[in-house]
Each structure stands twice: as structure tokens, then as C-alpha cells.
Amino acid sequence: MQKRDKYREGERSQSTILSFSDHYSVNQGTANSGTFISSPPNVIVSDITFKNCSINAIGRNINLPGFVTAQSRNSWNDPSGFVFEGGSLTGNGSVNLGRPWRSYSxxxxxxxxxxxVVTPHGWNVGHYLGQE
Structure with a gap:
């Protein structure tokens, strides 16, 4: 990971904490950690699996729901995606599970x-209605 202003701390797959400013970008496959914490305005990854993670979504504006994910693929047969297997999603305010970054999310x-904290509809299609 090449990132300025980052902080990593962890105990292998038991507890990993990532904190950084601006954006984080990685294309490394699977991150196996008990807990993943990030506090930037945006986290960017292209293909990742989180197993048994505790996600705590902290809303800046309690009146507007945030987003946990904004995934994008180049085509319908692109094998990439985000997988959250096991674990939990908590926080304050309200969040959508995700929205498409482009078509084929x-x-x-x-x-x-x-x-x-998860909105009743869970997903916000934004400008990609019919392409979700």
C-alpha cells in the first residue's frame, strides 16, 4: 500500500485498524480481519472480501444517509466486486448498503x-436505475 498520511495497526486476522486521510486504494484481493475501521471521507478499493468484520458507519450529517459502498465494474462479466461475509454493520444516523459507482456494480x-442504521431500501441506484 502506497499512501501518504496512513496509520495501520493490527494483530494479524484478529484485529486490524486502518486510519488515514483522503483515499485508500488497494487491489490485493481478500482482507481477513476481525475489525476494520476507517475514518476518511472516502475509502476506495476495487475487489475485496471482508470476513467477520465489524463495520461502524459514523454519519457526519445525521439527516442524510451515507453509503457503505460505491462499487464499479467495467462490464457485466467483470469478476470483481465487494463481499462482506459475516460480521456486523452498526453506527449512527442512517446508511445505505451501497450505490453504484458506474454500471454493473x-x-x-x-x-x-x-x-x-441501514435504510429500509438498503441500496440507492442513483443515476443507474435499470442497470443495478
């Missing part, structure tokens, strides 16, 4: 516990 939450 793929985000999977499998066996993940959601708190009441």
Missing part, C-alpha cells in the same frame, strides 16, 4: 448482521 452482504 456488485456488492454482496452474506450472513451479515445489520443494525437499525
Amino acid at each position: 456488485r456488492v454482496i452482504f452474506h450472513n451479515t448482521n445489520f443494525s437499525s
